[in-house]
Amino acid sequence: MKLLQAKLSKYTTPQEAKAAGIYPYFRAISSEQDPEVIMDGKKVLMFGSNCYSGLVNDPRIKEAAIEATRKYGTGCAGSPFLNGTLDLHKELEARIAEYIGKEDVMIYSTGFEVNLGVVSCLTGREDYILWDEQDHASIIEGRRLSFSQSLKYKHNDMESLEKQLQKCDPDRVKLIVTDGVFSMEGDVANVTRIVELAKKYNASVMVDEAHGIGVFGNGGRGVCDHFGVTKDVDLIMGTFSKSFASLGGFIATDKEITNYLRHHSRSYIFTASITPASTAAALKAMEIMQAEPERQEHLWEITNYALEGFRNMGCEIGNTSTPIIPLYIRDNFKTFAITRDLQNEGIFVNPVVSPAVAPHDTLIRFSLMATHTKDQVTIALEKIQKVFRAHNLIP
Numbered sequence: 001m002k003l004l005q006a007k008l009s010k011y012t013t014p015q016e017a018k019a020a021g022i023y024p025y026f027r028a029i030s031s032e033q034d035p036e037v038i039m040d041g042k043k044v045l046m047f048g049s050n051c052y053s054g055l056v057n058d059p060r061i062k063e064a065a066i067e068a069t070r071k072y073g074t075g076c077a078g079s080p081f082l083n084g085t086l087d088l089h090k091e092l093e094a095r096i097a098e099y100i101g102k103e104d105v106m107i108y109s110t111g112f113e114v115n116l117g118v119v120s121c122l123t124g125r126e127d128y129i130l131w132d133e134q135d136h137a138s139i140i141e142g143r144r145l146s147f148s149q150s151l152k153y154k155h156n157d158m159e160s161l162e163k164q165l166q167k168c169d170p171d172r173v174k175l176i177v178t179d180g181v182f183s184m185e186g187d188v189a190n191v192t193r194i195v196e197l198a199k200k201y202n203a204s205v206m207v208d209e210a211h212g213i214g215v216f217g218n219g220g221r222g223v224c225d226h227f228g229v230t231k232d233v234d235l236i237m238g239t240f241s242k243s244f245a246s247l248g249g250f251i252a253t254d255k256e257i258t259n260y261l262r263h264h265s266r267s268y269i270f271t272a273s274i275t276p277a278s279t280a281a282a283l284k285a286m287e288i289m290q291a292e293p294e295r296q297e298h299l300w301e302i303t304n305y306a307l308e309g310f311r312n313m314g315c316e317i318g319n320t321s322t323p324i325i326p327l328y329i330r331d332n333f334k335t336f337a338i339t340r341d342l343q344n345e346g347i348f349v350n351p352v353v354s355p356a357v358a359p360h361d362t363l364i365r366f367s368l369m370a371t372h373t374k375d376q377v378t379i380a381l382e383k384i385q386k387v388f389r390a391h392n393l394i395p
Contacts, residue, residue, distance in 0.1 A: 022336035024351045027343070032057040035372045037348065044343065045376055047366050048350040052299060052323050053214040053243035053289055054371030061245055061284045068280030076273040080107075081262070084273035092279050093250070099286055100221060100238070101230045102252035106261060107279075109271045111210055111239030111249030112138040117267030118206070118235065118251050119177055120145035122260075127173035130164050132156065134185065136208060137356075139177050148175075155182075158193045165201040174203035180212035180223035184352050184365060186320030188216075191223055195232040206235035214243020215299065215323060219290040240274075243289065246281035248274035299323060299370040302377050306368060309381040314394040323368040326352070327384070328361070329393065335362045338387055345383040 001009070017023040031038035033056045037046045055061055068088065078084035093105040108114045119142025123129055127148045131139060134155045143150050151167065154160035161176070168174050176198055178189045191207060198205045209222035217225030220243060224230045235253040240246040251261065261268065289295065303323045310317050316328040329335040332353045339351040342364075350365040357363065366384075368377070388394045 017333070017336055020333070020336075022333065022340050024336050024339040027348075035369060035376055039343070039348070042346070044346050044348045045380055046348050047368070047372075047380055048348045049367060049369055050211070050242040051245055051369055052211075052367070053220065053245065053285065053295055054299075054369040055243070055245040055285045055288060055295075058245065058285075058288065060288065061281045064280040064284040065246075065277035068276040072276035074277070075275050078273070079269055079271055080273045081269045086273070086276060086279070088276060088279045088283075089273060092283050095283060095286060096238075096250055097252060099219070099290070100236055100252040101225070102236060103254045104258040105250050105252045106258050106265075106268065107274060108249045108251070108268055109274050110247065111237070111241055112141075113267035113271060114237050114239070114249040114251050115139045115208060116142045116145070117265035118237070118261060119143055119175075121264045121266070122146075122257070123148040123173050123175050126169070128168045128175065130161065130168075130174060130176045130203070132178045132182075132189070134182050135177060135179055136183055136210070139179070139208060143177070156187065156190055158190055158197065161194065162197055162201075165197060165203060168201070168203075170202065174198075174201060175206060176203050177206045178208065180207045180209045181215065181322050181324065183211050183324065184357060184363070185318055185326050186322045186324030187318065188212075188223060188321060191229050191233065192227050195229045199232070204234040205232070206237065207233050208237045210237065210239040210242060210249075211322070211324060213238050214289060214296070219293065220296055240278065240282040240285075244282045244285040246274075246278045246285065248278050248282060295370040299368065302372055302374060303368055305374060306366070306377050306381070309377070310366075310384075313381065313385050313388070315384075315388065325366040325368075327364040327366055327388075329364060330360050330362055332359060332362050334391060335364060338364060338391055338393075341387045341390070342383060345387060347380050347383045 029037045037044055076084035097105040115138035125147045129143050129148045130151045133152050151164040153164045180189055212222035214220040216223045224233050238250050240248040318326050335351045335353050352365050353362045
């Protein structure tokens with residue numbers, strides 16, 4: 001056996017979980033991504049999707065994707081820098097810029113590539129990146145690739161952020177990067193205070209709205225819109241793979257920044273453009289979200305219903321106030337076992353274990369879509385109560 005294989009063969013955690021019958025990943029779905037899906041020939045309620053708008057199976061979006069494929073083909077076969085820019089891409093960028101309220105927009109092939117390509121190249125060796133300790137992995141990877149000085153602050157702790165800002169050379173660029181809604185814990189960044197500190201210390205702010213768009217703000221515009229700080233946030237990132245029911249991502253900012261990024265962001269320059277189908281799907285989803293505010297209203301109704309149910313049940317759900325509801329288990333293998341037991345009860349949820357979180361912070365991630373019904377949420381609450389009691393997690 002070669003040295004590489006010999007080294008990697010020591011990683012046996014998946015095999016151990018499989019042997020115990022609790023391996024929870026790569027579970028195949030054989031139907032549409034709806035509130036109810038088919039797995040192994042059985043109906044399962046889906047509480048693991050990130051499509052908060054519930055649009056991922058909307059026939060209008062499907063038709064838009066089909067029509068774009070008929071007109072443009074299945075792919076672009078090149079990066080936007082060279083042969084991969086379509087007029088459809090430019091239309092999407094212009095529409096998002098208007099929707100978010102920024103001067104210009106760039107679209108990337110994935111949301112991960114947005115954070116990777118933006119965070120890694122905006123600041124120089126003598127500059128600073130200040131980041132929340134629970135930022136998404138894509139932000140962390142972008143920060144790791146940057147040559148800038150990296151300063152981590154405690155999660156949503158504004159005193160900690162200010163102490164880190166005080167360490168910075170006042171004459172150097174300082175970029176604060178945070179999730180708007182934190183993807184595992186479901187809590188919301190204190191963007192109002194972050195903007196205040198940025199003004200005080202002459203820093204710039206970037207907010208990842210991946211889990212905020214479609215949930216917060218007028219027409220689902222996100223956390224920055226909800227708190228009225230869009231103009232004060234320098235860069236707003238979003239993804240198409242969640243409420244936009246597609247694939248890809250964007251950065252919305254001013255033209256000085258996009259001009260630089262278009263010629264320096266490596267994950268943009270050296271990756272093929274998003275497909276025509278994905279582009280058209282995102283355009284249609286954005287149109288529907290603005291035209292049908294009742295979707296967002298219903299999402300909040302069932303979110304508040306679920307939050308109240310979990311609290312009454314005695315579940316530990318942390319500081320969430322969003323459709324992302326963490327159910328803390330605090331044990332890796334028990335988290336896997338509960339995921340298995342819930343699927344046997346017809347409930348799909350996502351396990352979140354180390355290294356995604358600390359071993360003592362493992363959780364079940366329960367997430368809601370605007371297309372869930374109150375009856376479906378009630379069934380999920382009843383099944384979760386049954387399984388949690390069996391594992392002695394609640395009274």
